[in-house]
Amino acid sequence: xxxxxxxxxxxxxxxxxxxxxxxxxxxxxxxxxxxxxxxxxxxxxxxxxxxxxxxxxxxxxxxxxxxxxxxxxxxxxxxxxxxxxxxxxxxxxxxxxxxxxxxxxxxxxxxxxx
Amino acid sequence: xxxxxxxxxxxxxxxxxxxxxxxxxxxxxxxxxxxxxxxxxxxxxxxxxxxxxxxxxxxxxxxxxxxxxxxxxxxxxxxxxxxxxxxxxxxxxxxxxxxxxxxxxxxxxxx
Numbered sequence: 579x580x581x582x583x584x585x586x587x588x589x590x591x592x593x594x595x596x597x598x599x600x601x602x603x604x605x606x607x608x609x610x611x612x613x614x615x616x617x618x619x620x621x622x623x624x625x626x627x628x629x630x631x632x633x634x635x636x637x638x639x640x641x642x643x644x645x646x647x648x649x650x651x652x653x654x655x656x657x658x659x660x661x662x663x664x665x666x667x668x669x670x671x672x673x674x675x676x677x678x679x680x681x682x683x684x685x686x687x688x689x690x691x692x
Numbered sequence: 693x694x695x696x697x698x699x700x701x702x703x704x705x706x707x708x709x710x711x712x713x714x715x716x717x718x719x720x721x722x723x724x725x726x727x728x729x730x731x732x733x734x735x736x737x738x739x740x741x742x743x744x745x746x747x748x749x750x751x752x753x754x755x756x757x758x759x760x761x762x763x764x765x766x767x768x769x770x771x772x773x774x775x776x777x778x779x780x781x782x783x784x785x786x787x788x789x790x791x792x793x794x795x796x797x798x799x800x801x802x803x
Contacts, residue, residue: 584735611791620781620793621736636790668735678724678743678787683735 581605582684584669589689591656591663599654599687601669610652611670611681614638621668627652628674656689664691694719696782696794704800705772713767713797715756715782723784725749725758725765730779730796739767739780772801 582603591597603610609628613621623636627646641660646652652671656663666688670681699714717723724743728736740749745760756767765782779796 618796618798620795623790626790670736678785680724680726680738680741680785681791683728683737686733686735 582669582671582682584667584684584687586687587685589687590692591689592692594658596655596657597689599656599667599669599689601652601654601684602650603652603669603671603682603684604650605671605682606649607671607682608649608674609672610646611672612636612642612644612652612654613668613670615666615668615686624654624667663689665689694723694784694786694790694792696784696792698780698782698794698797700795701779701798702800703797704802707774707801707803708771709801711767711769711772711776711799713780713782713799715765715767715794717763717765717782717784717792719763719784719786719792721786721788723786725756726783726785726791727754727756727765727767728781728783728793730781732778736781772799774801774803777801 585600611626612624625644627633643655668686669684672681696717726741727739729739740751742749742758748757754769779798781796782794785791
């Protein structure tokens with residue numbers, strides 16, 4: 579089955595700790611995205627990547643970092659600089675960023691701060 | 693930039709009632725229009741889409757028509773079920789632009 583997987587489903591972070599959220603897709607999509615969702619709110623774009631070894635900041639990139647070493651993978655690191663990391667994180671992909679196609683979403687990772 | 697205005701929720705309905713969720717947008721260029729649904733604790737799923745003016749997207753009994761003249765893409769369902777309880781997001785996407793989400797509308801269907 580083709581799709582997007584995110585792991586873990588739940589993640590706990592201690593103060594001052596960096597944590598990494600995994601996102602993998604087997605859809606052969608060029609573009610991948612990370613969004614943050616806070617309770618009762620819409621999605622805000624953190625980072626996106628149109629191609630391997632390239633990525634751009636979204637609307638709320640501060641305190642986050644990403645890498646795109648493989649087409650299938652786009653991990654997100656929540657650094658200690660992100661002072662309010664508790665949220666639901668969603669990864670998405672699309673065939674290409676520049677088009678009008680839809681994005682496909684993973685099941686999400688919920689990050690909680692201890 | 694692009695923007696979306698959705699009616700605020702929560703919208704509470706009884707089973708078999710008629711559902712309408714209004715959505716208006718501003719977008720540069722000629723966007724595709726999408727409705728996504730998010731069930732509790734899950735990611736977003738594409739519900740339906742329309743790619744040009746007057747197109748009607750439909751899926752699972754939901755419908756929405758691309759109204760270019762009013763820049764609207766209202767979602768409707770004639771008879772809702774408890775299983776339709778979810779948050780619904782309207783999202784336009786023009787070529788070269790990012791997908792823009794509204795704040796979402798929470799729908800609660802009571803038996």
